[in-house]
Amino acid sequence: MNPKVLKTLEFDKIKELLKEFAASALGHARVSTLTPSIDFEEITDMHEETDEAMTILRLKGHAPLGGIFDIRPHVKRAGIGGMLSPGELVQVGSTIRASRKLKTFVEELVDDEVSIPLLQAKLDSIIPLPHLEQEIRSVVDDNGEILDSASDTLRTIRTQLRANEGRIREKLERMIRSSNASKMLSDAIITIRNDRYVIPVKQEYRGHYGGIIHDQSSSGQTLFIEPEAIVQLNNQLRELRLKEQNEIEKILLELSAKVQESGEELLLIVSVLSDIDFMFTKAKFGKSIKGSKPIINNDRRIKLNKARHPLLPIEEAVANDIELGNDFSSIVITGPNTGGKTVTLKTLGLTNIMAQAGLPIPALDGSEVGIFHSIYADIGDEQSIEQSLSTFSSHMVNIVEILNKVDHESLVLFDELGAGTDPQEGAALAISILDEVHGKGARVVATTHYPELKAYGYNRDGVVNASVEFNVETLSPTYKLLLGVPGRSNAFEISKRLGLSETVIQRAKSHIGTDSKEVENMIASLEQSRRQGEKELEEAHEFLKQAEKMHKDMQKQMMEYYEKKDQMFEKAQQKAETVVEKAKEEAEQVIKDLRKMQQEKSAQIKEHELIQARKQLEEAAPSLPKSSDQKRKAQSTKRELHPGDEVKVLSFDQKGHLVERVSDKEWQVQMGIMKMKVKESDLEFIQTQKKVETKPLAVVKGKDFHVSVELDLRGERFDNAISRVEKYIDDALLAGYPQVSIIHGKGTGALRQGVQEYLRNHRAVKGIRFGDAGEGGTGVTVVKFK
Template sequence: MNSKILKTLEYGKIRSALQGLVNTAAGTDLVAKMQPSSDPDAVQTALDETADGASILRLAGGIPVPQLENIDPALRRVDIGAMLNGRELAAIGRVLKTVSAVDKFLNDLNERLELRRVYDLQQQLTALPALERRLGTAVDEDGSLTDEASPELHGIRQAVKNLEGEIRSRMENYTHGSSSKYLSDPIITIRDDRYVIPVKAEYRGQFGGVVHDQSASGQTLFIEPQAIVEMNNRLRQAQLEEQAEIERLLAELTNEVAPYTRELRNNNQVLGHFDFINAKARYAKNIKATEPEVSAENHVDLIEARHPLIDRHKVVANTITLGADYQAIVVTGPNTGGKTITLKTLGLLQLMGQSGLFIPAEAGSVIGVYSNVFADIGDEQSIEQSLSTFSAHMKTIVEILDAMDDHALILFDELGAGTDPQEGAALAIAILDAVGAAGAQVVASTHYPELKLYGYNTPGTINASMEFDAATLQPTYRLLIGVPGRSNAFDISQRLGLDPTIVTAAKSLIADDSHELNNMISDLEAQRKAAETEYLETRHQLKEAQDLHDQLQKAYEEFFQERERQMDAAKDRANEIVDKAQTKAGKIVKNLRQMQLQSGTNVKENQLIEATTELKNLHQEKAKPKNRILRQAKNKQALHRGDTVKVLAYDQTGELLKQVDDKHWEVQVGIMRMTLATNEIEKVQPEKSQTPKRRVTVVKGATGPSTKLDLRGQRYEEAMTNLDQYIDAALLAGYAQVTIVHGLGTGAIRNGVTQYLQRNRQVKKFGFAPQNAGGSGATIVQFK
């Protein structure tokens, strides 16, 4: 990929964003070397790695790669026989610890997450447990050797410590005793690695010994008392022995590292690769990017694509398609309408995708794999080279035409601008013809109306424009593919107050074919807006239908599962009853046989009857449904002598005197007696006295689940299922608060619990338990 396009499209800012997300020197080097690739297999491999990183980041917070220094210089020194210092050995030890930690992390992850590439990279790691333990025991994080590095070093340091204690104890006699009056300050200090005391110059003869230093004024001498000289000599000797032992140990540890420089160098690179994958995943999360599909035919379909370097809350997303139905797009429209940023968005997202990065576009977007991306964007006029704007553009275009091939993507901004409009339009058309003949894909922005007709008449070419809102006189920055842009100069001028006669005069100077073109564009815009409205309405209806279908499908599955569960439960109950019945029947038959054997005669008739009765009693009759409400309602409608009824034909009430037959009653209505059919009268309920009743609340004993759920030791999917069922049970039981015990572990189940509780609308709040109740290994949940 040519370096000029990387600068033009600000690819370096993408690299800078990634640099802030890596932890290792090797990862930093990989980011610096990151380049778009023209190999489809390499592009797909890099995207697979980013997808793995995104999955691990979402589920487990990323691959655990801490900050690591570059150990390559140290390993090169080992290869030439040099001795490593403590800091270099500590850095190698950290790499080995990280290898073990990452290997264990990925082994645990392998049980619950399927990845595309990371497990293959894991196989390239080489664990060196013996060397890791040796360096971990002998070298501290800051590079100093520990007392456990060797028994000799431990003994020497103990002797040094004892000697220092003796010297300080001895010298405290000078600082706290009667001799303190001869001191400038009652302190013990060090000069030339020897313990001394600050003595006033006039009392230098009081202590004897050696003067090691004096103050700037000469009033204070730093003297090593004669009584301490021998002890300081022994301390210095012990310190030299310590240094010699340290040098010996550093050489020994370097020799232990030497056989594994190749493995260590490879481990360093693999950990850097993991760090690079982490950074790509984090960057994708930061800009809300998704994984694009890769088209071998260079069919580009960027859905709701956003420029990654513009605030995503402000940038306008556009859908850009190229390569399938057309290989050239001619974009027209007013200045500041968004043409340039649209070209840059297409180019930069292609560079990102071909570098293995996710792109800021909706899921399902497709990128191509171009052999090269070229762009003529911006004003590159140069005073030093005496290049005008047109000359600078033309120089760049010539370079592009010489270097392009049939798998290239070319972006032209304001093609043909900077010269006579008629000649510029002709040059632009000729350049687009040359690009089309070469088979490259091209997107060009222009102001020339001639190119609108070119886009309409040329096969494989389509017009596009940046939408302009004539009502507000503002661009919307939306790309409209299939609709050429039209001039809004007349409308804008008239809205801004220009005399209508002047506008009319200007319109009369425009050729008829230009008016027809503008009218055609207006009609296309109206049709597009109508189609867009209809499309959005159809999408809304389709979504509602899909939601309803999903709900019905879920309800059907739940019904089917419940039916199967009830059937299984009924079968289990039936089998249990049959087993009990068979056991009882067996006992009865056994008793009959024993009676027959004991009596020696046939069993008596009454005994057989009793046994038969016992067997019949084994049959459990189903309880008849007691529809008390239905029976009560029926009783209320039953007619009895003396009941008050309503005569339906006359809408009058009367009293039942007697029942004539099954279907007729004699009724007294006022002073009249009449015989009426049962279906002609209706019983009227007497009004009840409005005596207030006392409400009685019956509280039944209930049992529910425990207020604590323990998920430790469970697999992730099992834990999430049990959590969902337990929360439902706790809500049904009316609990106000429960405790979820998930432990620490890798944090996967804890993260899953947190995500589930955040989604559950019945949860009021939740947080980690107090330290004496489990701390971050348990979560307390309060319900609404």
């Protein structure tokens, strides 16, 4: 693709916007080298990758891409035996950790049956290096400082260092607190010069302390002296620091050698993370412009639905439907200046370039884009002062170059074709140039204000006229593209609204030929018909919306009706059962009285007759039909439900999967992208969750990987609570969770304050906040990790 055309159509500005969404220098570098492709398979694959990333952003809102660095120079230097600095080792460890977290994140998505095969294949290709990551973290902290635990020798040396520094400070403290110190010292402080502890002594008392002078103030009145009493201790301190430095270099060399051993694996990790960062960079950009994945074809067809210019604010940009390559291969847009013709040209060209570069396009779903081997554009005033060329000459130089290179696999954009010269000759040239390019089979879109081209599309196959709408009432363009309608001259209408005399206007109209008047009348009629059609279409859409709303309202009312019916039926049934139960109790009492009478008066009432009478009383109780809710309960209790089971929500007549039990009577059910709480009585079992066999991935997880996303501390003592929080944070980090919740309750606030103070000082915590109203409010602290 010609770099000049990319700049003309402002693809470089698109790349600058893209860079803002890159999570690392790797993604930034990939954007810098981004160019449109002409290979169908490559373009299709790029869009599939971008679409997977957009799917993840839509479901999760983010992807864990923090902590990625370009460690290729570090690996290369380690490969030739060089020693890596602590900061470089931190970057190596951070990049390994980022790959591990991303791998865990993708595994969880796959477990949730999210289809992301391209991203999964990329991460499956890398080999995790948890041992190297752990070794780096055991030697260097996140700030690039060597830890005491890096080796036993280093720990011993640093213990001696601290003890020696303590003895030196103790002696110097005694000196500066002595009775005559205020007289001899400029200030009662201990400072360091040339890595040696010194005190500021006034010039006149330089011999009192002896020792070595290391520095003096700018005035010369203060000398920084190392007292003789600590010279030997400072010498020992210097020796210990040299030993410390030697030990650190030894540790770094050993660690650098381990980086060298894993060089190939590290380079593969960098390559994969670079691809993934670039995927999400494109996806985030697509989300920001409300872009969509285009349909790619090899037939050079373009069909853009409500396309917008991506560099214009979404709320200001006018969306247009643009078609090219089906019924016609050339579009000639006529009409006055400042109507938006140039923006339409750039929208078409830039959208096609973005699609061929694998980027989402600023158009609605279902838009189609063809692959062009070359895109040519002659847009704007490209007058060359250096070459002493006029505007017309400058345009003609570009057009000559285009005509020499154009073929059937090209897209050509002409802005104000033939402008800058005599109108009659310019129009003739424009027609001839359009015929030449159209004859070579190229796709062409040209703008012009020559009236002679208004009829161009009516006597040539494969060519259509178009215009950009102008509102005569407001005297301003609407920037809306009208295919099939040539541009209409609005000079008379505009002049009339601005106050020009009707006599002058009528005299002007008399100078226009009959043919011109007929063309203008025809265009006016077309515009009126189009406006009427659009009005009727809008009314039809409004009726459809109202019908859909009524349908939803009816469904809601039906649900409420059945629910109320079941409630009333259940209430009546309970009332009837109460009445029957009371009657049974009274009958039982009568039988008891009869039995008592039989015993007392020897009445001839036999026992089997009493039993038969009780049975008849029980059978006399009415058998009430079950409500729909009871029927559902009977159906649902046929089998015990488990998380993951496929069920049918009877009230909605929809299938879903059980996520988790909320209470004894309720489940959380996933129906499509929606989760909701449903009573168990409203569920009907369909089948058990199918177990998906996945290939084992060589990922090292913590022993508590299946840790809950919540920690409940209510009722705990403060010390025990902090201990539990410390262990829980480590487990959550090993599990790769981006966010967890800690439940501490409201109470006196002491436990909450202590927990939040600990979290603020934790190096892995990015931020904390109280829970929302639905999360527990101030009784819960939500923790986000880096």
